[in-house]
C-alpha cells in the first residue's frame with residue numbers, strides 16, 4: 001500500500017512562494033499527474049514527496065507515517081520511493097545493465113534475481129539490446145529510459161516521475177506512455193507523474209492536479225477537467241478553446257460581436273458572460289442556430305480546420321475530414337455548438353490566461 005497525504009504544504013525560496021497551501025491525498029494504486037506550466041512548482045512538489053526538499057510549512061505523510069513536518073524529516077533513502085528526475089542522471093561509468101541493477105545490488109539481492117529483474121525491466125523499456133553500452137553511447141531518450149528502468153527495477157510502492165518522456169520522439173513517447181501505464185497496472189503501484197504536456201496527462205492519469213501560480217487550480221479526472229473546467233484558465237490550458245463575450249437573455253446567450261446572433265442556453269448564469277467553446281464542439285449543420293461565411297479551411301486528413309466569420313468574429317471550427325469536397329470558401333454555413341462553457345465576465349482575459357514564468 002502507498003498513499004501520499006499532503007497537508008497545507010507551502011514552499012518558499014527566499015521571497016518567492018513557489019507552492020501555496022497544497023492539500024491532496026493520492027490514493028493507493030492511483031496514477032496522479034501534476035500538470036502545469038513551466039515554473040509552477042511541479043518538480044518542487046515531487047522533490048518534497050521524495051525528501052530532497054523540505055516544505056516551509058505543512059506536512060507530508062506516506063501511508064500513515066509523517067515523513068516531513070514539524071521537527072520530523074525522514075531522509076529520501078528511508079522513504080522507499082522510486083524517482084526519475086527531470087535531469088535523469090545515470091552513472092556514466094556503469095553500463096546500462098549495471099545502472100539498472102544498482103538499486104538491487106544495494107539491497108543485496110542474489111545475482112540470479114538481479115539478472116532476471118533487470119532483463120525484465122530492460123525489455124519493458126525497449127533497451128534489451130543496449131545492456132552492455134555505456135551512457136555516452138546512448139541517445140538522450142535512451143538514457144532517460146535507463147533512468148526509468150532503474151526507478152522501476154526495485155518495484156517501489158510509490159514511483160515519482162518528473163517528465164520522464166520529455167526527450168523521446170513522438171512515436172516512442174506514445175509507446176512508453178502505454179508501457180508505464182501497463183507496468184503500473186501490473187504492479188498496482190502509486191504513481192505521481194509530472195508533465196507540462198496536457199495530452200500526456202490526459203492519456204495517462206486517473207486524476208490530474210492542474211497547478212498555476214503555486215496553487216492547485218482544479219483537480220479531477222481528465223474528462224472532468226476537460227469538459228467541466230472551473231475557470232477560463234483551466235479551459236485554456238487543456239486543449240484548444242476560444243472565448244466569446246455574450247449576454248444571457250431568456251433561454252439564450254446573445255453575442256454582440258456576432259451581429260447579435262445567439263446560442264441556446266439553459267444554465268443559471270445571468271447578465272454578461274464569457275463563453276468558451278472548443279473548436280471541435282462547433283458543428284457545421286444545416287439547421288444550426290448561427291449563420292456565417294466560410295472564410296478558409298485546411299484539409300488535415302482526419303479533420304478540416306475551418307474559419308467561419310460570424311458578424312465581426314472569426315470562429316474556428318474543427319469539422320470532420322469526411323466533409324472534404326463539400327466545403328466552399330465564401331459560402332454561407334450554419335453552425336451549432338455543444339458543450340459550451342459559460343463563465344462570469346470578470347477580469348481581463350489576457351491576465352486570467354497568463355501563466356507564471
Ligand SMILES: Nc1ncnc2c1ncn2[C@@H]1O[C@H](COP(=O)(O)OP(=O)(O)OP(=O)(O)O)[C@@H](O)[C@H]1O
Nearest residue numbers: 013018037038039040041042043044045086196357
Ligand atoms: N533551490 C531553489 N532555490 C530557489 N528557487 C528555486 C529552487 N528550486 C526551484 N526554485 C524556483 O521555484 C519555482 C518552481 O520551480 P520548479 O522546478 O518546481 O518548477 P516546474 O513546475 O518543475 O517547472 P518546469 O516545468 O520548467 O520543470 C521556479 O520559479 C524556480 O525558479
Ligand SMILES: [Mg+2]
Nearest residue numbers: 042043044086
Ligand atoms: Mg520541473
